[in-house]
Amino acid sequence: MSFKDSSFHGLNEECGVIGVINVPNANYYLYLGLHALQHRGQEASGMVTIDNNMVNIVKRKGSIVNSFSKEDMESLKGNIGLGHVRYSTFGGKSTINIQPFVFTLHHTQYVTCHNGNIVNASTLKKKLEKRGSIFFSFSDSELLGHLINTSKKLTTIDKIDESLKELVGAFSFIVIENNKIYGCRDKWGLRPLVLGKLKDGYILASETVALDAVGANFIRDVEPGEIIEISNDGNISSKYYTPPKQCKNNMCAMEYIYFARPDTILEGKNVHEKRVQTGRELAKEHPLNADIVIGVPDSSLSAALGYSQYSKIPYDIGLVKNKYIGRSFIAPSQEERERIVMMKLNPNKHVLENKRVILVDDSIVRGTTMKSIVKLIHDAGAKEIHIRIASPEIKWPCFYGVDTSRRAELALYAQSKDEYLRNLKYATSLEFISLNGLQKSLDRWTKNGNLCTACFSGKYPSKLHDCENEVNNENK
Known part of the structure; x- marks a missing residue:
């Protein structure tokens, strides 16, 4: 969604997301996973990895195969990272809108990427700007980072929980903070997100084909309204930002009809x-x-x-x-x-x-x-x-x-x-x-x-x- 146009005639996205943790050469797994998700968007691709607290970022226009060079891949060091493929409508082609996004909030770095659309984005943006937030893109995917920044909760999972309660619409977010990775899905279950197991690490992705591409074993779907937290030592915990009984499984029909790969x-x-x-x-x-x-x-x-x-x-x-x-x-x-x-x-x-x-x-x-x-x-x-x-x-x-x-x-x-x-x-x-x-x-x-x-x-x-x-x- 574009913040440029209050009538929402601008940027809408159908994207693919992937995140890996505790995986040597995370860039390799992100590349293969994004290639498997390329059908969800060919206009731009982005990858972020973290190595000893150093954030490495590469964002390129075009498909993953045609735009990422050998030098790009070599610069993406680390065993944890996020990747994103996207497309946009008119007005959304600027590289500033390419995900993942990186935020430095109170000396803590967050990396986020998102598939979906937030229908109360303009209202939230105005609210956050009054609190002092400065937006650097025209994408609603930036909202979560600013909401986390304004949260008074102590732990990251509680900050995310409080932030998601503000969002209305479709979203599958993946977030990295302090050697932990989080997978979040909207309470209507409109956009897919799955969890898989690699040898010593884990993977979150929009579709199971990304798991297949890297040789991961499917564990389960992230449930509607659920936040999954995975630490670098392999510990997994979860909570719901909305009580499970109030969550619905309203997967977008177009995922079955058109967007998802047949396998x-x-x-x-x-x-x-x-x-x-x-x-x-x-x-x-x-x-x-x-x-x-x-x-x-x-x-x-x-x-x-x-x-x-x-x-x-x-x-x-x-x-x-x-x-x-x-x-x-x-x-x-x-x-x-x-x-x-x-x-x-x-x-x-x-x-x-x-x-x-x-x-x-x-x-x-x-x-x-x-x-x-x-x-x-x-x-x-x-x-x-x-x-x-x-x-x-x-x-x-x-x-x-x-x-x-x-x-x-x-x-x-x-x-x-x-x-x-x-x-x-x-x-x-x-x-x-x-x-x-x-x-x-x-x-x-x-x-x-x-x-x-x-x-x-x-x-x-x-x-x-x-x-x-x-x-x-x-x-x-």
Whole structure:
């Protein structure tokens, strides 16, 4: 979230975080973990390590592989550290916004990184500035450091506990202080955070794929509302900043649908298997006769496979992805998104020509990608193009860390499904999975929570605070 714009039309982030402790050559583990999390953001990367109280920092624009040099890696000495990958919207590309952030508070150094979005950020910033805080970035991720600084509690875990009570929204924070590492998750459980064991140390990360990349054993998810403290000697303790009975397990639906890597385990569920099940449910709800089923690489392939399995219509590779182009939804500006779509996909004409095609995609957000893809398939000679979407219609903005904070930007907000279909020009039909079908596919009917489906339903798990005007103004 950007502090520059009180209407929150600026910086929103979907990021990846990682932290390791008591690991020789922590930089190596951070690098491998961030590479595994690169799908969560390609615009910038940062790493911080600590060696004998010396803080080493490297922050670079671009992907981890392309931006970190051998010299950068050699400078990151120590056995404890944090890493972060991010993307931003307009106005947020400055290097001052690249995490992790380092704070020196009362002669104590804190390092923090964050995935999510704080919906009462502007209010808290004004409050903290009145107390004397000086902000050096435009990111809401900086808030926790200043809240810790103003806390009167004696221990770090109690300072963090008191600080998190001030925050409303989605967050998974990792904090380092005095050879200890802390993992914190919001009480709604909107963003993921997992704990793993290395030979003599521990790792915290956004997804289990980061654990796999460094050879760590998965221990468990950090629970909603929980703060985990890990010391250098391996002692682990935890507390909740909100009583556990008041915490909810409202994981963001888009983590399952789009953001997480298919081989990630979210809350004990394999993402690929759940996407396959979503495709099967989509075929059950919206059947039709066709020649082939294809998916939009990469996040839609599992759902396309599921659609094929249930419908008995052959699955094929109709679109080939240029793997050296980033994800269009995560590209910072609309112009860049449109340019990337045309560069990153090539139609397989041999597969598509004279075929009735079922095109499965994970979601329609701004509609930029779909319009371009439909034209590519049409120009390759497809007879019919039937679009099937493995998520409900996205009609509401997200304020919890997904780059859709303006409702007017959403393709299906200002126009009906039929109007959107007509604007696609070459598409034959368009259908979406129902909300009930999505929840059924993901096994997300529980006593203590459900999926966060605010972008589909407009029902937000928390109060929106500083973001309320965006919803209210769009409804007028």
